[in-house]
Amino acid sequence: MLERINLGKSAPALYQAVMGLEKLSAEAVASANIPIGFAHLLRLRASQLNQCAYCVRMHTRDALSSGESSDRISVLPAWRETEYFTEKERSSLALVEAITLISDGQVPDVVYEQALANLSKDEVSAIEWLSVVINAWNRIAISSRYPVKA
Numbered sequence: 001m002l003e004r005i006n007l008g009k010s011a012p013a014l015y016q017a018v019m020g021l022e023k024l025s026a027e028a029v030a031s032a033n034i035p036i037g038f039a040h041l042l043r044l045r046a047s048q049l050n051q052c053a054y055c056v057r058m059h060t061r062d063a064l065s066s067g068e069s070s071d072r073i074s075v076l077p078a079w080r081e082t083e084y085f086t087e088k089e090r091s092s093l094a095l096v097e098a099i100t101l102i103s104d105g106q107v108p109d110v111v112y113e114q115a116l117a118n119l120s121k122d123e124v125s126a127i128e129w130l131s132v133v134i135n136a137w138n139r140i141a142i143s144s145r146y147p148v149k150a
Contacts, residue, residue: 032123043134046131092127
């Protein structure tokens with residue numbers, strides 16, 4: 001495999017700026033009373049869609065250590081087909097997916113309307129920022145080819 005430039009090492013100030021966004025995003029999630037385990041599931045879902053192996057492994061581990069069940073983690077790619085998630089969580093997952101796949105139809109009004117119907121404005125904002133930040137991390141890890149060894 002071709003060795004890539006590690007963006008965190010090649011531009012540490014930019015990397016730290018993303019770390020600052022991560023910290024602020026995590027504060028917004030906490031302030032909106034979004035459970036930390038579910039926040040890791042949101043990050044995990046975006047990472048699955050982006051096929052970021054590094055982040056998929058990390059957020060699976062983080063979700064488990066935060067008390068999420070292996071069942072909820074294992075059905076996450078097919079969340080629409082399960083009864084494991086509340087309406088609030090389903091709205092959150094749909095919003096994360098829409099933002100992650102933004103080039104495919106933007107963020108549809110129906111997804112945003114569903115989010116506003118089931119979530120507070122603080123929750124919607126926190127989830128949007130979480131989505132922006134995890135998508136940035138996915139792009140950093142994928143383009144740098146962060147190693148994922150067994």
